[in-house]
Amino acid sequence: MLEMEEKEEFYIGYLDEVGEKTKKTLKRFVFTALGLLLVCGFLFSFFQNPAVNSSFDFNNPTKVSGVYHESPYPMLRVKLADDAYKDILLLGFGKFGPNKYLKEIKKETSSLVGKGLTIEGQLIYYNGKTLLEIDDSQKITLSNSKMQPITAATQLDTKELEGEIVDPKCYFGVMKPGYGKIHRSCAALCISGGMPPVLVSVNENGMEEYFLLTNLKGNPIHQDILPYIGQPSMLTGKVFDLGDWKEMRIDVAQIRKLNRESSIY
Amino acid sequence: MIASQRKAHKFIWLGLSILIAALLVLVIKDLDFSSSTLETQKGLPFEAMRSENSIVLVKLNEPLKTPSALVYEINANKELGAVLGELNGKGEYKFTLSKNAVGITVIDKIKNQKIYTTTF
Amino acid sequence: MGLDYKFVLWNKHKKTYDKFIALGMVLYLILFFVLTLVTNAELTVETIIIRAFGSLAIIVLHIILIIGPLTRLNPKYLPILYNRRHLGVSMFLAALVHGLFSIINFHTLGDKNPIVSIFTSNMDYGSLHNFPFQVLGFFALLILFVMASTSHDFFLKNLSPKIWKQLHMLVYLAYALVILHVFLGAFQQETSLFTIGILILGFLMISGLHVIAAFKEGKIDSAKGELDSNGWLKVCYTDEIEESRAKIFTVKNERVAIFKNEDKLSAIHNVCKHQGGPLGEGKIVDGCITCPWHGYQYLPHNGQSPPPFTEKVNTYELKVLEGIVYINPDAMAEGTEVAPIVC
Numbered sequence: 001m002l003e004m005e006e007k008e009e010f011y012i013g014y015l016d017e018v019g020e021k022t023k024k025t026l027k028r029f030v031f032t033a034l035g036l037l038l039v040c041g042f043l044f045s046f047f048q049n050p051a052v053n054s055s056f057d058f059n060n061p062t063k064v065s066g067v068y069h070e071s072p073y074p075m076l077r078v079k080l081a082d083d084a085y086k087d088i089l090l091l092g093f094g095k096f097g098p099n100k101y102l103k104e105i106k107k108e109t110s111s112l113v114g115k116g117l118t119i120e121g122q123l124i125y126y127n128g129k130t131l132l133e134i135d136d137s138q139k140i141t142l143s144n145s146k147m148q149p150i151t152a153a154t155q156l157d158t159k160e161l162e163g164e165i166v167d168p169k170c171y172f173g174v175m176k177p178g179y180g181k182i183h184r185s186c187a188a189l190c191i192s193g194g195m196p197p198v199l200v201s202v203n204e205n206g207m208e209e210y211f212l213l214t215n216l217k218g219n220p221i222h223q224d225i226l227p228y229i230g231q232p233s234m235l236t237g238k239v240f241d242l243g244d245w246k247e248m249r250i251d252v253a254q255i256r257k258l259n260r261e262s263s264i265y
Numbered sequence: 266m267i268a269s270q271r272k273a274h275k276f277i278w279l280g281l282s283i284l285i286a287a288l289l290v291l292v293i294k295d296l297d298f299s300s301s302t303l304e305t306q307k308g309l310p311f312e313a314m315r316s317e318n319s320i321v322l323v324k325l326n327e328p329l330k331t332p333s334a335l336v337y338e339i340n341a342n343k344e345l346g347a348v349l350g351e352l353n354g355k356g357e358y359k360f361t362l363s364k365n366a367v368g369i370t371v372i373d374k375i376k377n378q379k380i381y382t383t384t385f
Numbered sequence: 386m387g388l389d390y391k392f393v394l395w396n397k398h399k400k401t402y403d404k405f406i407a408l409g410m411v412l413y414l415i416l417f418f419v420l421t422l423v424t425n426a427e428l429t430v431e432t433i434i435i436r437a438f439g440s441l442a443i444i445v446l447h448i449i450l451i452i453g454p455l456t457r458l459n460p461k462y463l464p465i466l467y468n469r470r471h472l473g474v475s476m477f478l479a480a481l482v483h484g485l486f487s488i489i490n491f492h493t494l495g496d497k498n499p500i501v502s503i504f505t506s507n508m509d510y511g512s513l514h515n516f517p518f519q520v521l522g523f524f525a526l527l528i529l530f531v532m533a534s535t536s537h538d539f540f541l542k543n544l545s546p547k548i549w550k551q552l553h554m555l556v557y558l559a560y561a562l563v564i565l566h567v568f569l570g571a572f573q574q575e576t577s578l579f580t581i582g583i584l585i586l587g588f589l590m591i592s593g594l595h596v597i598a599a600f601k602e603g604k605i606d607s608a609k610g611e612l613d614s615n616g617w618l619k620v621c622y623t624d625e626i627e628e629s630r631a632k633i634f635t636v637k638n639e640r641v642a643i644f645k646n647e648d649k650l651s652a653i654h655n656v657c658k659h660q661g662g663p664l665g666e667g668k669i670v671d672g673c674i675t676c677p678w679h680g681y682q683y684l685p686h687n688g689q690s691p692p693p694f695t696e697k698v699n700t701y702e703l704k705v706l707e708g709i710v711y712i713n714p715d716a717m718a719e720g721t722e723v724a725p726i727v728c
Contacts, residue, residue, distance in 0.1 A: 010668040012680040013467040025461040044440040047577035051427040079375040081348040092492025127328035128354030180574045185506030189495035260485040275599035282592040292433045
């Protein structure tokens with residue numbers, strides 16, 4: 001008899017009444033599903049790799065003054081003390097390099113290199129490296145004060161380094177994580193848009209080292225390096241000390257992809 | 266569902282089970298499970314120790330959250346003394362103190378803010 | 386059973402159903418945000434949004450995909466099927482937030498069109514390991530968009546249930562794309578046994594249930610019966626069919642439901658005109674065969690929905706000899722009147 005009654009239960013969505021047995025099954029399903037959903041939520045959120053403490057002063061611009069130079073990527077050398085300075089790498093808004101924002105100011109003087117500039121922009125900084133995003137050419141002014149000339153780069157050894165080519169804007173603060181496969185397409189757009197490619201490599205002491213990549217003549221590279229961005233690679237080239245940054249002159253065709261997952265940070 | 270749809274379901278799921286399983290094996294084989302271990306924090310983010318009287322050892326266990334970091338010594342009058350050097354990212358730094366130094370202070374000159382001060 | 390198409394024909398159960406969908410999704414997002422902010426404070430908001438909505442969508446997709454085979458294995462789960470489309474649309478919305486934030490974050494403000502960039506910023510199409518996983522996610526989102534935007538009886542009717550069902554079976558392709566999207570993307574960078582384990586268990590559960598349900602259904606379809614001298618199929622004894630219920634038999638590769646209504650037998654095609662629900666698993670309510678999926682109704686003696694509705698299914702001729710039921714395997718035209726047979 002009981003079995004007959006159970007079989008009699010029939011659910012029709014647009015009618016209000018629901019049989020007891022159906023109610024029980026529904027409750028069980030709903031609570032199991034909600035429980036599993038929350039367990040999954042816990043696991044997905046708890047087991048995320050820790051993000052680094054890089055910074056992007058979004059909506060909090062800073063005025064920075066220094067000597068403009070191109071080594072070969074546009075930078076501002078900011079004096080901190082008598083013997084100390086910081087080379088701040090200049091970047092543009094969005095996924096663009098700084099050049100289109102420097103066009104106007106370049107018209108005001110024969111050569112911008114070695115001239116003093118004051119730029120209001122948003123700072124990006126991480127692990128001793130500082131960058132500045134310029135979002136409007138109106139925020140750049142030439143200053144008349146006498147500036148110390150920039151010393152030439154000194155050549156160090158030829159090195160073979162394993163690491164990942166990243167775009168410095170995202171890597172040093174705008175995105176977290178700003179490296180690896182997920183970020184690869186963004187890094188490719190950034191470098192295609194005129195940002196300098198940077199090699200991030202971890203040295204024998206476990207410390208990160210950064211190299212601005214240029215071609216064998218020391219000129220900027222952008223489009224040619226796009227296929228190698230965002231994945232572990234082996235690069236060989238002469239390393240130059242620019243002061244705050246290092247430069248590595250490479251032959252793009254000689255980059256070797258390692259076909260492994262990115263493990264920097 | 267009509268018979269053809271039932272048949273389609275059967276073949277789709279037999280096919281998908283095999284295809285996805287095979288692809289997952291190939292993909293998982295290449296995953297690196299060791300790389301994602303949580304980084305253990307080694308001590309405080311900033312440590313400064315004076316040794317042999319005139320040497321100060323600064324350890325940055327994690328990068329500073331500032332655009333620049335200059336290390337100054339604090340002289341006996343509790344005033345800012347000479348610039349000892351710069352901190353650039355994670356690592357260990359050694360600075361030589363003058364005789365009357367009583368501490369060090371780390372200042373970001375770009376944003377003009379004090380980051381750390383340690384007295385010995 | 387709507388004659389006019391309203392955006393949603395609300396009823397009590399749909400409202401309860403949607404409240405639970407909203408509750409689950411909101412709780413998930415709150416948990417994800419709070420836990421991430423507490424344990425991983427340096428992460429940026431965009432990244433948390435992308436991850437929270439992406440992981441939510443994929444879990445809800447799992448729930449959606451197990452409902453179908455679960456109801457085939459146990460009809461008690463049918464009420465969950467009743468409003469599955471709202472679950473589907475909610476899942477699409479979560480996936481859309483994930484997709485839009487990813488596109489804005491990674492592909493806008495550059496020197497290429499964002500959609501072009503999805504396809505061209507990683508050109509390693511020849512490699513499995515380096516494959517441009519965002520392309521997989523993009524196509525999955527496109528499928529989910531088409532499905533969500535046709536998740537309404539207006540499209541079901543105008544596309545025809547067959548085409549509509551074929552279109553919505555693309556969710557299986559979307560699932561495959563999503564799984565690969567995650568394994569070739571997020572899991573390469575965030576490799577954790579726990580999160581990978583969730584999706585492997587999910588895959589085993591979904592594919593396992595579908596295959597088991599398919600074999601169970603296959604058995605019914607392949608059952609062969611005896612034909613008498615007139616070519617009528619011998620199906621069962623009259624007392625094997627319960628009052629107000631039906632038994633399902635396969636006749637010329639089509640399923641037929643033989644219902645008993647007030648001790649009289651009627652046979653109709655088993656497939657509901659609405660979404661193809663199994664009428665033979667339904668019940669006679671107020672003299673009408675009622676579909677177990679969404680409650681569409683048909684009269685037993687002519688296979689027509691009671692006025693003002695206009696759905697019609699095929700009917701079949703029956704005869705009873707010495708307590709044994711025989712069916713004429715040739716279907717009558719949809720809506721043809723066939724007098725019920727007294728047992």
